[in-house]
Amino acid sequence: MAQEYEQINVGKRTHKGKAKVRALRRDGKIPGVYYYHGEENVDLEIDKKNLYHALSTGQHVFEVTMNGETQYVMIKAVQYHPVTDEVMHVDLMRVRRSEKMTFTIPIVLQGEAIGVEEGGVLSQILTAIDINCLPTNVPESINVDISDLELNSTISIVDI
Template identity: 55%
Template sequence: MKANLSVHYSNFNWEKKMAEYYQLTVENREKIGTSEAKSLRKNGKIPANYYYKDTSNINLSIDEKELNQVLHSGQRIFEVHLAGETQFVMFKDIQYHPVTDDVIHVDLMRVRRDEKMTITVSIRLEGDAEGVKQGGVLSQIMNSIDIECFPTDVPEFISLDISDLVVNSSKSVADLIVDSKLTILAEGDQVVTTCHPPREEEEIEVEVKEGEEVEGEAAAEEGEEKAESDAGSEESTE
């Protein structure tokens, strides 16, 4: 179960961390239907739908090249101009071609600047872990996390300093330092990253070699005993 958790705050200049919104150009689409959608794609346009609460959806089109740039920008919230005003939107759904993997349709959902929203952002590890310098292995268990905030406060990512992470230790959600405008929706004891010792391959190899030597010594002793026994039998025969 998720619980609201307001973790550490600092006086860091968070304005630099907040995403600068990409202005996505959209055009109204009068005609709808499969044939019209195919015609749009042939002309470098991708059909789109715009949704907001109880209002009727709006049919739009987006330039294919611009859409691909947006999808690879790493941002989650975008600005669009509709009905003479600037609005904030995020992708509600993206449909891909099953063979070419090209985008064939997108759904946009409006988010209001004065209404908080829940969104997933990535967690970025920063710094060189002390444990890795000592030969440890770093593992990131949690790559993203849900937060609640206003659309204008969505960060591109949340960073976690791991420079003091030593072998056999971990950092959890409670170690994340976020702006007071953000609320993390996760339990504080959830592990984000760990540093554990390397596999003891060398010791295993040594143990195997030692075992082989013991078996070899036993075989040699057995051979010597057999040789002595055979020699004794020959002497008795003579």
């Protein structure tokens, strides 16, 4: 069964400059850039509601249509406003579904540790790890069962 990717609505952005970008944001669009090694960068405008929905899905690979061609991209960087926390700019990097890439995947702890029930404290140092895989096989999260974890026990990355 083919994997379905969330669609991000983009359009080519021809205008540059602070005033033009502010007007773009007032119209419910977010400026962005699309790039891939060996290709020319493309300035984009992205629908704000559509982008926020895509960010909330937890997916790592998205589908965009540019110049009548469907491309697959990952969100490489997101810039947020320091006060309002609104998205100010997005970098989309093209991915080839046949090439391995590095993705940052969250670590989710599952279960109640025996050591915590005995009065210990659970300390999670690492909340995400980088994995190298095909864009078609990216897990949403890495689940770690901690129910057998006793007092003064640890789990290292090698154990995962």
